[in-house]
């Protein structure tokens with residue numbers, strides 16, 4: 001399904017910060033007419049102003065003219081203030097898609113009505129360069145077609161995956177939602193370790209960034225699993241093996257460290273969802 005077709009009945013975007021702008025840029029690139037988009041945001045950016053979309057204009061009336069889709073991209077703490085503006089579109093034909101972390105489908109249903117079609121989504125920041133990954137799950141009122149439309153809209157910022165249950169959202173948050181920050185920290189610490197071995201800071205950072213980006217691209221493109229790729233570059237008693245003995249240590253290496261980090265993020269996500 002073409003994004004421009006999906007947008008034909010109109011899209012309202014609530015919140016146009018980092019995530020909202022990345023999505024809007026992807027839709028416009030894919031041929032969505034700016035006239036089909038209504039953005040609500042208290043401080044529209046310079047970029048947003050020159051796109052030609054409707055900004056803080058009244059939405060078309062509820063009923064046949066109502067936007068086909070509302071996409072919610074405000075911070076969870078702004079939800080209580082932002083959502084009432086759209087309450088009149090609940091329990092109707094308008095599909096609500098939310099990318100807000102930690103706001104459950106039940107919360108939306110209580111604010112908008114249980115018959116509102118809702119798709120909850122968890123994207124991540126590489127969305128800013130079209131390389132995000134977004135996990136999605138619909139509520140009982142969302143039809144198969146609604147989920148397909150949400151999926152197609154979110155592909156404007158990268159890959160999408162479907163979940164079987166909303167409960168999986170906390171683990172997804174711990175892996176891909178918060179994951180880019182773990183990788184940024186890997187880059188920082190890899191560069192710092194290079195400096196400690198005597199490299200100039202700038203050179204160490206260039207090496208670290210390119211290594212993480214290149215290895216990530218190779219892991220995605222290659223037919224081998226990441227484990228096979230790792231084994232392929234590890235000669236017996238070589239340099240890589242010396243490092244991997246430290247990193248793969250079952251007591252102090254990556255396995256227990258990442259297990260704890262991802263569990264901490266998932267647990268925090270559960271706490272936030274409980275409010």
Ligand SMILES: NC(=O)c1ccc[n+]([C@@H]2O[C@H](COP(=O)([O-])OP(=O)(O)OC[C@H]3O[C@@H](n4cnc5c(N)ncnc54)[C@H](OP(=O)(O)O)[C@@H]3O)[C@@H](O)[C@H]2O)c1
Pocket residue numbers: 014015016017018019020040041042043073074075076078081082099100101102122123124125177
């Ligand atoms: N960034 C990520 O990696 C990421 C990943 C997964 C999920 N998410 C989710 O995406 C959502 C947006 O995150 P973000 O990083 O894009 O945040 P952001 O850059 O702060 O964007 C939020 C936007 O909403 C605007 N806003 C505030 N109050 C509003 C209101 N009452 N009505 C309409 N708009 C309002 C903000 O304006 P002001 O700046 O003027 O307040 C801002 O432009 C969050 O719920 C977050 O959980 C983000």
